[in-house]
Amino acid sequence: MAPAFSALTLFDVVLCVLIIGVALCSSSVRDLFAATVLLIIYGVFVAIAWVRLGAVDVALAEAAIGAGLTGVLLIGAVARLKITESPAAAVSRWQFAAKVIPASLGLLIASGLAYLVLTVEWRETLQAPVLANLPDTGVLNPVTAVLLNYRAYDTLLETSVLFAALIASWCTTHDDLWGERAGLRQHTRRAGILATFGRFLPPIGLIVGIHIFWAGADKWGGAFQAGTIFAAVWILAIMAGVIDAPNATGRSIRSFAVAGPMFFTFVALTGVLAQSFLIIPVMVAKPLTLAIEACLTLSIAATLMLLVLGAPRRSA
Amino acid sequence: MSVIVTATTILLLLIGVAFFLAGSMGLLRFPDVHARLHALTKADNLGLGFITLALLPQAADVWIASKLVMIWLLTMLAAATVSQLIARSALHEEDVKQEPGP
């Protein structure tokens, strides 16, 4: 029997207090840029919480996507909007009510959820059947098995959502700018420090990404985490002026973005000929899963990169 | 033997934390961007270095130890680059403030 209150419990409680504190600061700080930076810090703390909960795959995804990518997206938007101050709040009775009512609702929902946490007992989990059928999936990481085998439906639809978000954000392009390179034009000095950094880091980033992708089959990692790392490397190379930003009308970048969902759908449909929709045969489970994951990683990288660059914009 | 290793780890961790604390104090107290960057980069690089040194004896094998060292080097590279970029953009903003354009 472990002691009721160990040093690790203290660590957990301090971590939770920090997470809540940073979330409150991000919500209340005046400066919009500061709120964004606090959200990134918040994401890193939440990633540590996931490690403490034994969910390393989620921790990787949260650090790369939740903290890194969301932060880059928000900072880019703040820079484009060029608003750093929130509108000064005029104090009136209605303004006060507009804060008090949401605050009481938020408090009500939080205490309701906390009550559920402390009173209801959950017993059943799906962990036993997941582990029992793991040999049939061809991978050793149960999370990868759920993502690409048991619940491949979800992942197929998820990649489609990502693709739909890309098309939707392309739709916000001004008509006269369609066909230009994505995002704002980057100004980088040729031998400057950013250009050097942008040449030095991508090879290392590629190795780390491939490692995370390959390790994802048996240990921690996977297509989404690796794809995000590749996207980050790609964006860095574009920002450093090493390669040009892609053009949304380009054929190769479009096929990158669509390769994963296409191949996944193809596998799903061939399953129909054999037995049923989206079946991965046990015989070829490992190579087929890895092939799907490789295509997905490529598409996730391209899609996330294009989402971060955004639609072509007029330079100011 | 293991007591000495653990004691070394704790001592190095404490030194690292002291550097981080000093750097964070500087970040909060110093008046302008350049002074704050100075405090942050100096203290953080040393602090992270001491924490990496502290964790090395705890690493299970050489691979994990070399990963730790690599993370330290990459963080230093990123910190150095980012602080250069922040300092340059701060200089640019000061120029704009001094001579307001048309």
Added chain:
Amino acid sequence: MNGSIPFALCGAVLVGIGLYGVMAHDHLLRRLIAFNVTGSGVFLLFGSLSALSSGGATGAVPQALIITGIVVAVASTAFVLALVVRLKEEDVDAPAPGAFEGSSEHDDHAP
């Protein structure tokens, strides 16, 4: 494992903080930040309840669902940001009262 109770409670509080922000803030980007806090609060609650019921680490099915959720959240965030930026550009091109939510943004373009 009752070690995950602090995280479950933390998730519950985060949902509350995020919902407050979504309702109380004027600025669209601030609402989006609050929306992301709500999302990760839900994930944290979900994952730690799974750890609570299994008595160990978070299960594989909840982990996979949460990773899916994180990716969908970033996709919707990116789309909303594209809309907000475009909305602001429309507002700059043709200032019209009430076209953008933040009330004092029109001061710069007032005729």
